[in-house]
Amino acid sequence: MLKAIGSKLNLLRDQKAKDYYYLVSDLLDNELVLKMKEFTHHGDTTCFQHCLNVSYYNYRICRFFSWNTRAAARAGLLHDLFLYDWHTYKPDKDKGERLHGFTHAQTALKNVRENFYISELESDIIGKHMFPLNITAVPRHRETVVIVLVDKYCGLLETVIPRLKKAENAFLRIVRGRRSA
Numbered sequence: 001m002l003k004a005i006g007s008k009l010n011l012l013r014d015q016k017a018k019d020y021y022y023l024v025s026d027l028l029d030n031e032l033v034l035k036m037k038e039f040t041h042h043g044d045t046t047c048f049q050h051c052l053n054v055s056y057y058n059y060r061i062c063r064f065f066s067w068n069t070r071a072a073a074r075a076g077l078l079h080d081l082f083l084y085d086w087h088t089y090k091p092d093k094d095k096g097e098r099l100h101g102f103t104h105a106q107t108a109l110k111n112v113r114e115n116f117y118i119s120e121l122e123s124d125i126i127g128k129h130m131f132p133l134n135i136t137a138v139p140r141h142r143e144t145v146v147i148v149l150v151d152k153y154c155g156l157l158e159t160v161i162p163r164l165k166k167a168e169n170a171f172l173r174i175v176r177g178r179r180s181a
């Protein structure tokens with residue numbers, strides 16, 4: 001089953017998701033995209049799941065405004081295709097390498113360009129999704145502004161929701177323990 005965070009739709013099977021699925025089905029079978037399942041991103045969320053979350057909500061917002069849903073969905077699914085564990089990544093300062101947050105959008109864009117055909121709009125969405133941290137990568141398109149916001153929103157949900165669930169479980173264990181005592 002494939003779901004975006006906060007959504008009950010099974011993106012593989014639900015009729016309501018078929019337009020979204022149609023746009024990204026080839027990418028969902030691609031081995032590089034699937035490789036993102038090997039890396040954790042925020043909290044317990046894998047890089048693949050994070051990209052799926054961003055892709056789906058990019059698509060939903062762009063569909064609402066009648067903007068480019070294809071670019072929104074596909075670039076969303078590819079936007080963090082940097083393919084390493086950023087938690088253990090150590091930039092080599094002697095080689096001029098910089099922290100993950102400043103470089104990974106360009107790393108992902110390079111990987112995507114080497115392995116997929118992408119449009120200028122999709123390049124803008126992927127390469128500039130870390131604005132304003134990457135202050136010179138100013139979005140040129142409204143779909144890029146969408147991913148700038150959706151990426152941060154999904155990152156927040158992916159970090160906060162598992163912690164809330166753990167706190168809720170701990171609370172319920174305490175309450176149930178007191179009742180049975």
Ligand SMILES: [Fe+2]
Pocket residue numbers: 079080104105129130
């Ligand atoms: Fe990113």
Ligand SMILES: [Fe+2]
Pocket residue numbers: 050054079080151
């Ligand atoms: Fe991201």
